[in-house]
Structure formats: structure tokens, C-alpha cells
Amino acid sequence: MELNSKVEKNLNKFKLTQGLLISSLPLLLLSCTGSGSSDSDSTTNNDSTNIITGLVPGTLIEAFCADGSYYKTNSIDNNTAEHPFSLSIPSGIDCRLVMTTNEDNPVTRIITPINFSASGTESGLINLTNNLDIGYVPLELEITNIVDENSDNVVDSPLTIALSLPSGVTIKSVSYDLLDEDGDGIPNVYEDDDQDGIHNSDDDDDDNNGISDDDEPDNKDNDHDGIEDSYDKDDNNDGLKDEEDNEDNKDGLKDEDDNSIDDINKTENDGEDEVNKDEDEKDEDEKDEDENSEGNKSDEVNQEEEQNNPDTSETTQLQAVSYEVISGRLLASQCAQCHGTNGHSVTEWDSLAGESANEIIEEMREMKAGDEDPLMQAQAHGYSDEEIEALANWFATQSSNSHDD
Amino acid sequence: MNAKFTRRSLLKAIVAATVSPVLISSVNAATIPHIVVVGAGFSGATVAKYLKLWAGSSVQVTIIEPNSTYVSPILSNLVLNHQKTTTDLSFSYVNYSQKYSINMVHDKVSHIDKTAKTISLENGQSIPYDKLILAPGIEFEAVSGHDFTKVPHAWQAGEQTNLLKSQIDAMSDGDSFVMSIPASPYRCPPGPYERACVVADYLKNSKGFNNCTVTVLDENAGIIVEADTFGAAFNEYGINYIPDAVVSSVDSDNKVVNFSIDGGAIQSLAATTLNIIPNQKAGNIVFSAGLNSGNWAPVNPLNYESTMAADIHIIGDSQGTGMPKAGHIGNSEAKICADAVLRSLNGLQPDPAPKTNSACYSPVSSSTATWLTIVYEYNSSTQSMQPVSVPNLSGGYPAASSGASTRNYNNMFNWAGNLFSDTFS
Ligand SMILES: Cc1cc2nc3c(=O)[nH]c(=O)nc-3n(C[C@H](O)[C@H](O)[C@H](O)COP(=O)(O)OP(=O)(O)OC[C@H]3O[C@@H](n4cnc5c(N)ncnc54)[C@H](O)[C@@H]3O)c2cc1C
Numbered sequence: 001m002e003l004n005s006k007v008e009k010n011l012n013k014f015k016l017t018q019g020l021l022i023s024s025l026p027l028l029l030l031s032c033t034g035s036g037s038s039d040s041d042s043t044t045n046n047d048s049t050n051i052i053t054g055l056v057p058g059t060l061i062e063a064f065c066a067d068g069s070y071y072k073t074n075s076i077d078n079n080t081a082e083h084p085f086s087l088s089i090p091s092g093i094d095c096r097l098v099m100t101t102n103e104d105n106p107v108t109r110i111i112t113p114i115n116f117s118a119s120g121t122e123s124g125l126i127n128l129t130n131n132l133d134i135g136y137v138p139l140e141l142e143i144t145n146i147v148d149e150n151s152d153n154v155v156d157s158p159l160t161i162a163l164s165l166p167s168g169v170t171i172k173s174v175s176y177d178l179l180d181e182d183g184d185g186i187p188n189v190y191e192d193d194d195q196d197g198i199h200n201s202d203d204d205d206d207d208n209n210g211i212s213d214d215d216e217p218d219n220k221d222n223d224h225d226g227i228e229d230s231y232d233k234d235d236n237n238d239g240l241k242d243e244e245d246n247e248d249n250k251d252g253l254k255d256e257d258d259n260s261i262d263d264i265n266k267t268e269n270d271g272e273d274e275v276n277k278d279e280d281e282k283d284e285d286e287k288d289e290d291e292n293s294e295g296n297k298s299d300e301v302n303q304e305e306e307q308n309n310p311d312t313s314e315t316t317q318l319q320a321v322s323y324e325v326i327s328g329r330l331l332a333s334q335c336a337q338c339h340g341t342n343g344h345s346v347t348e349w350d351s352l353a354g355e356s357a358n359e360i361i362e363e364m365r366e367m368k369a370g371d372e373d374p375l376m377q378a379q380a381h382g383y384s385d386e387e388i389e390a391l392a393n394w395f396a397t398q399s400s401n402s403h404d405d
Numbered sequence: 406m407n408a409k410f411t412r413r414s415l416l417k418a419i420v421a422a423t424v425s426p427v428l429i430s431s432v433n434a435a436t437i438p439h440i441v442v443v444g445a446g447f448s449g450a451t452v453a454k455y456l457k458l459w460a461g462s463s464v465q466v467t468i469i470e471p472n473s474t475y476v477s478p479i480l481s482n483l484v485l486n487h488q489k490t491t492t493d494l495s496f497s498y499v500n501y502s503q504k505y506s507i508n509m510v511h512d513k514v515s516h517i518d519k520t521a522k523t524i525s526l527e528n529g530q531s532i533p534y535d536k537l538i539l540a541p542g543i544e545f546e547a548v549s550g551h552d553f554t555k556v557p558h559a560w561q562a563g564e565q566t567n568l569l570k571s572q573i574d575a576m577s578d579g580d581s582f583v584m585s586i587p588a589s590p591y592r593c594p595p596g597p598y599e600r601a602c603v604v605a606d607y608l609k610n611s612k613g614f615n616n617c618t619v620t621v622l623d624e625n626a627g628i629i630v631e632a633d634t635f636g637a638a639f640n641e642y643g644i645n646y647i648p649d650a651v652v653s654s655v656d657s658d659n660k661v662v663n664f665s666i667d668g669g670a671i672q673s674l675a676a677t678t679l680n681i682i683p684n685q686k687a688g689n690i691v692f693s694a695g696l697n698s699g700n701w702a703p704v705n706p707l708n709y710e711s712t713m714a715a716d717i718h719i720i721g722d723s724q725g726t727g728m729p730k731a732g733h734i735g736n737s738e739a740k741i742c743a744d745a746v747l748r749s750l751n752g753l754q755p756d757p758a759p760k761t762n763s764a765c766y767s768p769v770s771s772s773t774a775t776w777l778t779i780v781y782e783y784n785s786s787t788q789s790m791q792p793v794s795v796p797n798l799s800g801g802y803p804a805a806s807s808g809a810s811t812r813n814y815n816n817m818f819n820w821a822g823n824l825f826s827d828t829f830s
Contacts, residue, residue, distance in 0.1 A: 093506075127462070170462075172437055173436045174436055174439065174465050175436050176439050220511070228511060231499055231502060231509055317435040317436070318435060318535060319463065320463070320751060321438060321460050321463045322461065322463040323460045323748070323750070323751055325748065330741070333455065336823070336827045337733050337736050337737065337823065337824045337827055338820055338823050339823060346823060347819040347820075374807070375764070375776055375778055375804075375816075377798070379762065379780060381780070381795040381797060381798040382779075382780025382782075382795065382802075383780070
């Protein structure tokens with residue numbers, strides 16, 4: 001049957017992938033973030049970047065990132081079979097890579113989403129706070145060799161590159177990713193939701209309802225990357241950030257003349273316009289029926305799979321959380337409603353960050369005794385001496401000028 | 406896994422299931438825990454922020470919220486007397502979600518599958534969770550004949566607030582304002598009394614109308630909080646206060662409310678502007694998921710986990726601990742919940758002695774306000790939250806301001822500014 005040959009092809013490709021074990025060296029010379037960058041993504045400076053390098057057959061390399069930003073580069077023809085490339089992506093932001101060979105020929109081009117595997121984790125989501133060299137990537141050049149059920153030039157499963165990771169590089173295995181909502185390793189932009197052979201980002205009518213996507217009232221994700229336009233730093237994936245891009249939703253209107261919601265900066269009345277909202281939701285329902293019409297078949301097979309292999313879906317393990325119970329922090333967080341996150345007030349009321357433990361303890365004692373500030377007096381009475389000491393000691397660890405942690 | 410299985414993922418699954426042991430082992434690789442938060446009001450936005458603040462990229466947090474702008478009910482009575490606009494009270498999630506790397510999905514959750522641990526959105530998409538936190542706020546009990554688009558409740562802020570404002574703006578001298586107060590517990594205990602004062606003050610002192618009437622139909626037996634202060638203000642404004650008044654139906658076109666006092670005969674009252682605030686219950690999703698007992702969701706106050714389902718937590722107005730339904734304490738609960746969820750993902754027990762606190766500032770005119778505050782502790786024998794016993798604080802909890810003042814009015818904005826930023830930025 002046809003399916004068998006496809007599986008075989010898939011297997012061949014798989015062997016290829018397995019044989020590919022690249023150890024990558026951190027390119028210290030190229031490093032532009034310096035050392036000591038934090039691994040917490042809540043503190044990342046969005047403007048710093050890291051570089052991903054490697055060797056490919058002549059190829060377009062694209063990166064789709066969780067903040068909606070988009071980056072691309074072409075490899076450089078050095079007259080060998082292995083062309084070097086170098087692509088800057090934002091530090092500390094999860095990104096997915098896609099590589100396209102024969103990129104200038106719409107008939108023979110091959111679009112290959114990339115997965116990485118390292119120490120037991122396999123995922124297409126990569127997060128850099130250091131530079132990464134991925135070595136040679138053996139991309140397919142011959143369109144007839146790929147498995148592409150719906151003939152949209154996108155391979156049906158990603159190519160996996162095994163890496164041993166330098167520090168500052170993480171491969172993230174997640175159960176849900178906005179950039180790849182169905183979790184198959186093919187980013188949303190290269191899905192073909194209506195199975196018409198044109199992947200979503202090229203498909204002007206991605207639900208085949210006869211209405212151009214630009215004219216659909218519920219078109220909230222112009223570039224189909226999964227990040228709604230108002231959250232998308234580059235909502236037409238042209239490589240220009242919206243703030244620098246004066247024409248970013250392809251409707252021919254400059255942003256300042258355009259009433260539709262296509263900007264990074266939200267319009268004031270979005271949330272209040274509830275009547276319109278309802279209409280939008282109905283439209284989404286409609287679109288949905290389209291998507292589900294091919295879902296039945298998958299469900300059936302999916303059930304079979306579960307029967308044959310009851311373990312696979314049940315044994316998802318969770319990674320440990322990097323969470324330390326720090327004495328006083330939870331209690332101190334209960335002061336933040338009035339004194340700001342981590343003790344950084346944004347109003348005339350006192351900041352607690354930057355005060356010494358003794359100052360806070362002394363103030364709380366005075367508050368309890370006096371009635372100068374009756375609300376604070378009432379609050380102070382709610383905490384025991386031990387609790388006050390614990391929260392004061394925690395505030396004392398907070399510097400007065402760092403605003404986020 | 407996702408219900409929206411595409412052909413590609415299907416093919417991959419077949420390969421995985423039948424022939425390739427290597428792929429199976431990668432399927433089993435440990436994933437980053439995914440925490441889904443439903444609703445991004447005061448409690449939901451706080452819990453998502455603190456999960457990321459405290460655990461960084463080691464957890465993945467996704468918010469499902471239908472509205473792209475949140476309009477705060479806190480301070481919204483000040484829209485009625487033109488001291489604030491709903492724009493002043495609006496918060497976008499754009500900078501917030503980028504700052505903490507939170508996934509934002511603007512949709513409504515329509516179904517929870519507790520066994521598969523997935524939620525479904527109205528657009529049909531299904532999303533897996535490891536921990537689910539519900540923060541859907543309140544829903545209203547139906548009142549016969551009540552059409553919100555004609556007789557606003559204005560108890561969720563935004564369009565409703567502006568509708569009530571425009572109806573009050575259209576009043577002339579001699580017109581009547583009638584409002585109802587729901588049976589306790591409801592969202593923000595002092596809020597309705599505050600509203601009656603703000604509207605009466607506005608009609609009298611800002612518009613200069615000496616012949617308007619303000620009538621309050623309270624389903625409770627008396628003013629339930631700050632009775633001295635609100636009672637004094639009601640007297641000063643000449644507000645007609647009717648306790649034990651149960652609203653039975655509304656004629657929304659003619660602005661007539663039918664009610665009975667203390668179980669007596671049905672009476673009718675016609676108004677120029679009618680503001681019916683119906684009785685309240687947990688958000689619909691709590692009911693459709695079978696997580697309610699009566700009108701609210703029973704939870705363990707050590708971690709806010711539902712007592713009816715594992716790995717589902719409920720915070721904010723929907724939870725049924727008996728603590729007040731208010732934004733400040735919703736923010737407070739959210740932090741206890743975030744800490745407990747993160748501990749639990751690492752196999753640790755929740756903090757055995759959590760503390761929460763509540764604060765409400767109530768404007769009673771365009772330049773004066775009152776306040777109310779409580780600190781709660783966990784009682785391990787009753788397994789519930791109770792006000793801390795404070796023998797050295799005269800009057801104990803709840804503690805309230807001695808009266809309305811301008812100092813309180815100014816402090817109200819210092820308080821709200823930090824509460825808003827601790828929640829939404
Ligand atoms: C006039 C007034 C004055 C007030 N003053 C104070 C005060 O001084 N102090 C104080 O502490 N509190 C005050 N409050 C109360 C406070 O506003 C509420 O208690 C608070 O908003 C409750 O927070 P929450 O997170 O539970 O719900 P909300 O803030 O209502 O948020 C719930 C969110 O969930 C979303 N949602 C609902 N269902 C779903 C679903 N199925 N899927 C996805 N999303 C969903 C909604 O869109 C909404 O954004 C006041 C309220 C009013 C009306």
C-alpha cells in the first residue's frame with residue numbers, strides 16, 4: 001500500500017537522522033551576551049541576541065520565535081557542498097527553526113522543520129543565551145525523496161539533529177506551544193489546515209471558505225504563526241519588527257491610518273466591543289467545522305494507537321521545577337498589593353525594597369503601637385513577630401533599584 | 406495531546422507506535438509542566454505572573470481570557486461621577502505577557518476534561534494541562550425580566566459601567582435612581598453601599614439636583630459592612646434605605662422593579678434609572694465542570710485545589726472559602742496558590758500557615774472615601790481561613806476607617822496604583 005512506502009521512506013530518513021551526532025562547541029569568540037546571563041526568561045533583555053551557525057546545502061534558514069518575531073538568512077555559497085550560515089535570534093526567547101532547500105523554485109523546494117535532541121529531550125523549541133553551532137545539517141535536495149502527503153513541499157515530520165548542548169542552550173520539551181499548536185513539530189505557519197497543498201502562511205484562504213483571510217473578521221493572526229497580532233512583534237513575518245515596520249498587515253494602509261488591530265500597540269476599545277467579539281467567536285466556530293471534517297479519521301487511528309501502545313500517552317513525565325521555598329518571600333508577597341511587586345512601589349506609598357530588616361521590623365512595631373496610620377496599624381497586628389522578621393529579612397535581600405526581581 | 410490531529414502528526418504517531426523504539430523513548434522524555442490559567446482578572450493575572458516570577462522558564466504558563474483589555478471593577482464607581490473613565494481603568498496584556506513570557510490565548514474555555522487533563526476552547530481547540538487554575542470571577546443569578554442592556558448591573562466593568570453612567574447623566578432634577586443590593590456573599594461587600602453614596606452625591610452636589618430620590622433595596626437584613634459610616638452617609642444624602650427587600654422581577658422597558666419586604670406582598674417601584682445587581686455565583690465554567698457546591702467552588706485554602714477534583718485550583722470570586730469576594734484578596738489568594746502549585750510540582754506540601762489580606766477603599770463622594778481591611782490566617786482544626794484574632798487592636802477585624810475623609814480618598818489611588826501594577830504589570 002501507499003502508506004507502507006511512505007513509512008519506509010520515513011524510516012530511511014530516520015536512519016539518516018540517527019547517524020547524525022554532532023557535538024557542538026560553544027563559539028566563545030562570537031559570544032555577544034557575555035557570561036552570567038540569567039536562565040529565567042522573565043528577566044531577559046529582549047534586545048540582546050545570540051547566533052546560531054552551521055553548514056547546509058544551499059538553504060534558506062528561518063526562525064520563528066515566541067514573541068512573534070521572525071528572522072531569516074541564506075547560507076553562503078562557498079563552492080563546496082556545505083555552505084555556512086549564521087542567524088541571529090533573540091536571547092532567552094523560545095524559537096523554532098525551519099530550513100528550505102531549492103528555496104527559489106516553488107515546485108522543487110523542500111521545507112524542513114528542525115527538531116533538536118539532546119540528553120533524552122527532543123523538541124523543535126530552542127532557547128539560546130549562548131551561541132550555538134549545529135554543525136552540518138543533511139537536508140534533502142530531491143523533492144521525490146521526501147514524505148509529503150499533501151504535496152505542500154513541507155516534509156511531514158521534522159528532521160532531528162542530535163546535539164550535545166553547550167551551557168546557555170536549552171531544548172524545551174513542552175506539551176503546548178503557541179508556535180506549533182498541534183505539537184507535531186511543524187510550526188503553524190507551515191501547517192496546511194485545509195489540506196489544499198498550500199501551507200497556511202502562503203494560503204490566502206486557509207480555511208477554504210472562499211473568503212480571503214485578509215477579509216475575515218476573525219483574522220487575528222495575520223502571519224499564521226500562532227501569536228495573535230497584538231502580541232506579535234512582527235505580525236507579517238517580513239523580518240521587520242512592527243515598531244519599525246510602517247506597513248505591517250499587508251492591507252496597504254500605513255499603521256497610523258489603519259483602524260484594524262494589527263499593531264503591537266493595542267487600540268483602546270478592543271475589549272469593550274463585546275458585540276463584535278461575539279460575531280468573531282461565531283466565525284471561529286464556522287472555521288472550526290472545516291478543520292474538524294478531517295479529524296474523524298485521525299481519531300479512529302489514534303484510538304488504535306493507544307490500544308497497541310497503552311504506555312506512550314500515559315507516561316509523560318514532568319521536569320522538575322526550579323523553585324525554592326525561600327523563607328519570608330510568600331509572606332512578603334502579601335505586602336505587594338499596597339507596596340508594589342517585590343517591594344517596589346509605583347505610587348507615593350513606601351517602597352520596602354532597599355530597607356534593612358531592622359528598619360522594617362522597627363516600623364512594624366511602631367505601626368502596631370501608634371495610630372498615626374490606622375490602616376497600617378490594623379495590618380501590622382495581623383502578623384506575629386516571627387512573621388514580621390521573616391518578611392523583613394526577605395525584603396532586605398531586594399535591592400532598591402532593580403524593578404523586576 | 407491535541408484533538409486537532411493533523412495528518413502529519415498522525416503519520417508520525419504510526420511510525421512511533423509500530424516500528425521505532427527510539428521515537429517512543431523521546432515521546433516519554435520529561436516535559437516542562439504546563440499550567441493553564443482560565444480568566445485574567447485580579448486573581449488570574451496575579452497567579453500567572455507570580456508563577457513565572459518565581460519559577461521562570463521551568464514552567465510554561467498559558468492564559469485563556471476572552472477579552473484583550475481588562476476593565477477594573479475596582480474604582481469603577483468613580484466612572485459614574487466622572488472622576489475616572491473606563492479607559493483609565495483599562496489594562497492590556499501585551500507588555501505583561503511579554504515581560505513574563507506568558508502565552509496569551511483570547512478565547513473562552515467551554516469544557517474541562519478532568520481525566521484527559523485537557524480544556525476545550527470555544528473555537529474547538531483542545532489544550533493539555535498539568536495544573537489548571539480557574540479564575541473566572543462571577544456569574545449572575547437570573548432575575549425574571551432583567552435585560553442587562555436596558556437595566557445595567559455594572560458589576561463587571563466596561564460597557565456596563567458606561568451604560569449606567571450615561572443613564573445617570575441623562576437624569577433631570579426630580580428623577581429617581583433605584584438600585585438593588587444582592588444577598589451576601591457577593592462581589593465586593595462595601596461596593597453597592599459605596600455606589601449609592603457616589604450617585605447621591607453626584608446628583609446633589611455635582612449636578613445640583615435637590616429633588617432627585619435615591620432608593621436602595623437591600624436583600625440583606627441591614628448594611629453588611631461599615632454600617633456606621635455608610636449609615637451616616639445615607640442620612641446625610643437622604644437615601645431611602647429598605648432592608649430585607651427581595652427583588653422578584655424587573656420590567657426592563659419601563660424600569661420597574663417588583664420586590665417584597667421580609668416575605669410580604671409584592672410591591673412595585675418605578676425608576677428613571679434602575680440598577681439591579683443580581684445575586685451571584687461562581688463563573689459558569691465551575692458549574693459545567695461540576696466543581697461547585699451550592700453557588701461557589703469548595704477548595705482547600707492551603708493551595709486552593711478543588712475538593713472535588715485533583716490538579717484543578719480555583720481562586721478569586723469563584724472560590725468558596727468564606728473570605729470576601731474582592732480583587733485585593735483575589736490577588737492575595739493567587740500568590741498562596743502559585744506557591745502551592747510550584748511546591749506540588751516538586752512533590753512538596755503547601756505552606757501550612759498561609760496568610761491572606763483584604764482591603765477595600767470606598768469613595769462616598771467625589772472627594773472623600775472610607776476603607777476596610779482584614780488579615781486572615783489558617784485554622785488547622787476547622788481547616789478554614791479566619792480573621793486573625795487581634796486582642797490588642799481595638800474593635801478587631803474587620804478594621805475600618807473612623808469615617809470618610811479626603812486623606813482616605815487620596816490614599817485610595819496610592820493603594821489602587823500598586824494593586825493594579827502588582828496584578829497587571
Ligand atoms: C464597584 C466595585 C468596586 C470594587 N471595589 C473593590 C475594592 O475596593 N477592593 C477590592 O479588593 N475589590 C473590589 N471590587 C471587587 C473586585 O473587582 C472583584 O472581586 C475582582 O475583580 C474579582 O477578581 P476575579 O479574578 O475573581 O474575577 P474577575 O476580575 O472578574 O476576572 C475574571 C476573568 O475571567 C474571565 N472568564 C470568565 N469565564 C471564562 C471562561 N470560561 N474562559 C476564559 N475566561 C473566562 C473573564 O473574562 C474575566 O476577565 C469591586 C467591585 C466592584 C464592582
